[in-house]
Amino acid sequence: MDVMKPNIYDPADHPEEWTPEMYRKLEQARDIIEEWWLPNRRQLDRLGGVLAMTEMSDVYYGMHKSIIDAGFYGRIIPKEYGGPGWSLYQCGLMSAEVTKIAFTKGMDDALAYGEPWCHILQHWTPDEDTKREYFKRTLEGGFCTIWATDPESGVDMGGMRGSAVLEGDTYVLNGPKWWMAMCSPGPVGLQWHLALMKTDTTKRTSGLSLFIVNDDADGIIRGREGDLTGARWGCARYELLLKDLRVHKKYLAAPEGKGLYAIVEGMNKHMGNQAFQAVGVSEAAIKQALDYTTTTIRWDHPLIEYQGVHFPIADMWVNAEAARAITAKANKLWDEGNEEAKQGKWSILAFKFAAPAAIDACRKAIELMGARAIEREEGWPLELMYRDAMVFQLYRTPNIDRKFLASYLVRRRL
Numbered sequence: 106m107d108v109m110k111p112n113i114y115d116p117a118d119h120p121e122e123w124t125p126e127m128y129r130k131l132e133q134a135r136d137i138i139e140e141w142w143l144p145n146r147r148q149l150d151r152l153g154g155v156l157a158m159t160e161m162s163d164v165y166y167g168m169h170k171s172i173i174d175a176g177f178y179g180r181i182i183p184k185e186y187g188g189p190g191w192s193l194y195q196c197g198l199m200s201a202e203v204t205k206i207a208f209t210k211g212m213d214d215a216l217a218y219g220e221p222w223c224h225i226l227q228h229w230t231p232d233e234d235t236k237r238e239y240f241k242r243t244l245e246g247g248f249c250t251i252w253a254t255d256p257e258s259g260v261d262m263g264g265m266r267g268s269a270v271l272e273g274d275t276y277v278l279n280g281p282k283w284w285m286a287m288c289s290p291g292p293v294g295l296q297w298h299l300a301l302m303k304t305d306t307t308k309r310t311s312g313l314s315l316f317i318v319n320d321d322a323d324g325i326i327r328g329r330e331g332d333l334t335g336a337r338w339g340c341a342r343y344e345l346l347l348k349d350l351r352v353h354k355k356y357l358a359a360p361e362g363k364g365l366y367a368i369v370e371g372m373n374k375h376m377g378n379q380a381f382q383a384v385g386v387s388e389a390a391i392k393q394a395l396d397y398t399t400t401t402i403r404w405d406h407p408l409i410e411y412q413g414v415h416f417p418i419a420d421m422w423v424n425a426e427a428a429r430a431i432t433a434k435a436n437k438l439w440d441e442g443n444e445e446a447k448q449g450k451w452s453i454l455a456f457k458f459a460a461p462a463a464i465d466a467c468r469k470a471i472e473l474m475g476a477r478a479i480e481r482e483e484g485w486p487l488e489l490m491y492r493d494a495m496v497f498q499l500y501r502t503p504n505i506d507r508k509f510l511a512s513y514l515v516r517r518r519l
């Protein structure tokens with residue numbers, strides 16, 4: 106055992122899990138992160154959203170182009186649809202490492218492994234040509250975002266008012282959307298979206314349908330851009346108004362009335378991957394804490410020599426190990442086709458542990474690092490990691506996950 110090497114997961118120690126292709130991709134990802142992201146992260150994060158895209162357009166688009174050219178997009182796409190056919194577990198292992206190297210989930214999101222949309226295309230999209238068209242588009246660099254949240258209903262999607270009315274062979278979409286990510290012109294203009302709208306206003310969740318919408322479609326009115334605390338740079342997040350946006354019925358992403366079920370299933374899969382991003386944050390926080398406390402002298406000794414400093418580090422490691430173990434289980438069960446995994450039981454359980462563990466790890470590392478932890482110019486990335494990790498707590502909302510998990514114990518589907 107190498108006593109100088111911290112006991113944090115290192116892909117080099119796990120050739121049984123990493124194929125030669127995965128090792129190669131990890132090195133490519135490291136090169137992209139080191140060339141484009143690390144030297145520019147302060148400025149990209151400071152500007153955020155559209156400002157980052159416009160004021161630093163060479164960096165922003167250069168980085169996305171290298172990601173697409175290196176073939177990162179759609180790694181989850183099955184071989185029968187022209188993709189590399191990675192398993193969810195393989196994608197997750199990579200996500201944890203990328204998040205660890207880049208200190209942000211945003212960089213892993215930019216590497217676009219392909220969920221939740223590829224699951225929706227493969228298992229829910231009725232039209233075979235449409236399915237193939239959008240798999241191809243993904244592999245060519247077409248990032249997809251989900252346009253679900255409506256300002257009036259929030260997490261209660263069944264209460265949404267935005268509607269889609271069928272006229273002949275075409276649906277006409279009208280209504281507001283909130284928090285819509287990545288809806289500015291994409292790196293190569295291929296971006297597209299899955300828009301959730303009401304096709305039957307007499308029903309709640311079973312009245313919702315899902316439509317494929319290209320980013321350059323007529324009828325997308327972009328409103329105010331959110332200026333966020335965390336997850337600032339990767340993409341803009343807008344308020345949107347869909348106004349007489351026309352979508353041919355062959356671009357239904359799921360059969361009419363099944364839109365929310367398709368999104369939920371796709372997200373159940375994706376949460377396994379998000380939990381791996383959170384594991385990456387925890388392990389990066391441990392590494393930061395170790396780096397700082399071994400190189401900082403106080404009372405003539407490196408901080409790491411004081412026993413009190415060991416306690417929070419041990420707590421962080423316990424949580425990181427537990428998070429990795431439960432996350433690995435969730436992803437492997439999904440890959441094996443386990444029915445409860447498909448319902449989201451294991452991925453949400455893993456995420457519910459890994460996400461707060463990541464935020465807690467950042468908090469503990471911040472405490473160990475003192476004032477430097479929150480000073481942006483100092484070069485330690487912890488405050489960025491902390492702000493970015495907060496989004497883990499928001500975009501599903503912990504209460505809804507708790508409600509769902511409790512239903513397995515109280516035997517009442519909510």
Ligand SMILES: Cc1cc2nc3c(=O)[nH]c(=O)nc-3n(C[C@H](O)[C@H](O)[C@H](O)COP(=O)(O)OP(=O)(O)OC[C@H]3O[C@@H](n4cnc5c(N)ncnc54)[C@H](O)[C@@H]3O)c2cc1C
Pocket residue numbers: 250251252253254258259260261283284285286333336342496499500501502503504505
């Ligand atoms: C950075 C970021 C990116 C996002 N990107 C997207 C995107 O790309 N696409 C998209 O569609 N959406 C996106 N969202 C929106 C996100 O999905 C919503 O924030 C989320 O669904 C919650 O909705 P809300 O914020 O309106 O909270 P609300 O619905 O107002 O809920 C507020 C609080 O009440 C709690 N609550 C609600 N109902 C109950 C209940 N029955 N019992 C107990 N507690 C309850 C919730 O847990 C939450 O804590 C994004 C959000 C963020 C922050």
